[in-house]
Amino acid sequence: MSKLVSAQTGNEAMAYAMKQVNPDVVAAYPITPATEIVQIFAQYVADGDVKTEFVAVESEHSAMSACIGSAAAGARTMTGTSSQGLALMYEMCYIAAGLRLPIVMADVNRALSAPINIHCDHSDTMGMRDAGWIHLFSENAQEAYDNMIQAVRIAEHADVQLPTLVTTDGFIISHGMENVEHLADERVQKFIGEYQPQYSILNVGKPITVGALNLQDYYFEHRRALADAQAAALPVIKQIGEEFGKESGRAYGLVEGYQLDDAEYAVVALGSTCGTAKVVIDSLRAKGEKAGLLKIRSFRPFPKDEVVQALKKVKFAAVLDRSDTLGGYGGPVFTEVRSALYGEASKPPVAGFIYGLGGREIDMEMIEELFRLMKSGEVKPDSVQYLGVRE
């Protein structure tokens, strides 16, 4: 079969994946740098390329509210947003997860105000890391496309039934054009299958109450069930990533190790920075240095065992965070990785680096410098520092 390849930005790739998914409902409100996802999808709707009911709402809070209603009715539902838009959705995002509604969201990672900024960091999705959603990070436009398709299967899986967001890095991926390989429409449809919701508020033959009050007697049990669903998503994400590999030639796991098997020094990162790190690692390897990368694809659920396994042989790992916890000890990825490693007998020392806030560039020299610092012993284990800020 000939390959279907086209030059697309991350936004175009995500919108194209949504077109091929052909969801029942999309409710969304445009925001930089995710505007194009909604704009392009609205064009698909206007041109009759999809059968989707497009709900043009007046805010992101309404977008997520409409998505909740739609998903509770048993419709396959998608949306897209970024930054402040996602922040405006937060309240409803917790409800979507608590009600176990498998909404799929494209989120283009962008910094949060203030100061106002439109460029990439991961603060927006990290602000809802504990909302109960699945978070899949993409390294490039291809992964954004692939993740959007897999997200539908993951979210709707009987063992999971959780809303799922797929991220790209604002402008870096969302507006960067690359070759993106597609599956044919019918193969996407076959891969995702028909959605069979367990409940629908429109099924008058089986009436249900959605969103009932739970007090001291039952709230805790429902939150416990939510935690279980996150844990159950770990093998599901892996299995669907493997199945997608058979379909497309691009298999996915919870994490991806790059030159990690014999690596002495490693960086741990999310998103597009992994692509930059791979180039640095290739050049270091050419000089005989044992450098490696651990890319975390699934931040929620956090794949503790895979992270421990992947890092246990390295001599030092630098954990990169494109967001800050402001008052916590290290960024969210650092705190997760360090916590995962803490009880292990065989574990590397780790240090945290907060970088790239508000789209501040991280270039190859900076990553190379990280490897140099680790090797020379100039980085103190367990230290947290800022990378690329004027001090």
Place this chain on the structure above:
Amino acid sequence: MSRLKNYRELCLGGNIEKGGSADEFKTGDWRTLKPVYHPENCIQCLFCWAYCPDSAVVLKDGQVTGFDLDHCKGCGICAHECPGKKKVKAITMEEEVR
């Protein structure tokens, strides 16, 4: 009281597999004032029934018969809206005594 379910026994997302389950949640004990019905002043305009923010005005054959005190929260809207007969109210609010 029946045994409380553990987290594995619950319906997905806290759903309840029937409609109208709020009827079982008695909210009348939030009340500090209670409506008292005076049928002799009632013209059966049903304003009270239409304005009640809960469903606490009880009708029988389209006629007001009284209140569902398991769910009435004593807001007094029914008494406020009641036109009564010759300006004498058919609903008055009285202090709840328990």
